[in-house]
Amino acid sequence: MNDETVLTQADIDAIKNSIENCRQNDTTKIWDEEELAPVKQKIKAHYRGLLGEKCCYCCKNTHGEFKLVLDIEHILPKAHYLPFALSPFNLSVACKRCNMNVKGEKTSFLKDPAAAHITPEDTDNYKIIHPNFDSYFDHLCYENTTRNDTKMIKYTVQNDSEKGKFTYQFFRLKELEVDTVNAAQGIKAKPMKFSDLLKKETIDEIEQLLSKLKNN
Numbered sequence: 001m002n003d004e005t006v007l008t009q010a011d012i013d014a015i016k017n018s019i020e021n022c023r024q025n026d027t028t029k030i031w032d033e034e035e036l037a038p039v040k041q042k043i044k045a046h047y048r049g050l051l052g053e054k055c056c057y058c059c060k061n062t063h064g065e066f067k068l069v070l071d072i073e074h075i076l077p078k079a080h081y082l083p084f085a086l087s088p089f090n091l092s093v094a095c096k097r098c099n100m101n102v103k104g105e106k107t108s109f110l111k112d113p114a115a116a117h118i119t120p121e122d123t124d125n126y127k128i129i130h131p132n133f134d135s136y137f138d139h140l141c142y143e144n145t146t147r148n149d150t151k152m153i154k155y156t157v158q159n160d161s162e163k164g165k166f167t168y169q170f171f172r173l174k175e176l177e178v179d180t181v182n183a184a185q186g187i188k189a190k191p192m193k194f195s196d197l198l199k200k201e202t203i204d205e206i207e208q209l210l211s212k213l214k215n216n
């Protein structure tokens with residue numbers, strides 16, 4: 001941990017002020033409180049460091065990409081489990097695809113959504129690999145290889161893991177798999193040439209028209 005990701009007394013005060021603001025304004029939208037922004041920044045920096053710039057669900061590495069690619073992830077969605085909106089066990093970072101497009105506010109990844117209010121840290125209640133309680137690679141192996149113009153991304157369930165299988169299905173990880181390594185060993189489709197885009201006559205015609213523009 002470095003100073004950049006340690007919550008100070010000022011941050012804790014900001015959290016409490018934000019909660020008080022919400023109480024006074026009769027709203028639950030604590031996450032939108034302006035005063036919470038520096039705290040959110042620290043949370044994000046902490047989990048990005050912890051995970052090594054990876055999405056906690058699909059393992060996509062965002063190293064070198066714009067830092068907005070990863071969002072703070074509430075494993076128990078804050079829309080349904082507000083008391084845990086700032087609890088470290090319930091926080092991680094995920095890519096927008098997994099966080100917003102796939103998981104959203106769903107609770108179907110829990111065996112018993114009602115029980116999660118009472119025992120939120122019971123890892124057996126989670127059908128997905130929990131980013132903080134479970135060790136991802138015990139359940140799913142993530143392979144990502146790029147060499148020149150061949151690429152392979154593959155997820156393999158480990159030891160018949162139910163959490164591995166569920167995570168693969170729930171986050172539709174199959175959609176992210178690529179295998180141009182093995183595909184290249186089969187019959188190769190004739191590669192398209194740049195000039196296949198337009199007929200020679202058409203290219204000539206366009207070039208002529210363009211050159212007239214220049215001379216005007």
Ligand SMILES: [Zn+2]
Nearest residue numbers: 055058095098
């Ligand atoms: Zn992801």
